[in-house]
Amino acid sequence: MSLMIDIRKLGLFNKMAKQGGNTVADHLSQMTGMQTEMEITKINFIDVPDIKTHIGDAEQIGISIEMLEPPHGHILFLLEAESAKELAGGMIGDMGETDPTAQGFTDMERSAIQEIGNIMTSGFIDGWANVLDTTIDIGTPTFIFGPGSGMVDDLVGDREADMALMFDSRVHAPASDVDVKVYTFPRLEELVDLMGDIEV
Helix, strand or coil: CCCCCCHHHCHHHHHHHHHHHHHHHHHHHHHHCCCCEEEEEEEEEEEHHHHHHHHCCCEEEEEEEEECCCCCCEEEEEECHHHHHHHHHHHHHHHCCCCCCCCCCCHHHHHHHHHHHHHHHHHHHHHHHHHHCCCCCECCCEEEEEEHHHHHHHHHCCCCCCEEEEEEEEEEECCCCEEEEEEEECCHHHHHHHHHCCCC
């Protein structure tokens, strides 16, 4: 397969990142009551080892999702434990006990974070599918706690190609100390094929 793409279609990368991110931000705002916005900081073709260096070894909460249809691959959301707690608290509201300063997560907080993961992953994929004019079936979100670089290894370490497409995006709640970073690892040949079918 070829990775050549019509230069007029390069703007589709940006459109996919924006549409996916804005869908996530809208859904999070509705579910948590926090005003959230999307910021696209970088879109790069980059070596996997460089992505791991960029993400670092600090322990974070990761939510990964596998795309079961073209362009296949994975999407990874990374957030600090404090951000996860704050999002969970916004979603739970007065329905249950939350303590932003407590170590660990209550069962209700864990359940809320899982639902937030579902919202973010499905929202991001919906945005992509709209731009690519297709449907993309996805698996069940997987939750991980550990070094971010290790999560990248688990998702893309077995690929023959050592290049990936990195959308470095950020979902930010200005009134709260909440940040979620989004990294995507589609199979590049399949993504280029899908983009080739789109009129610009």
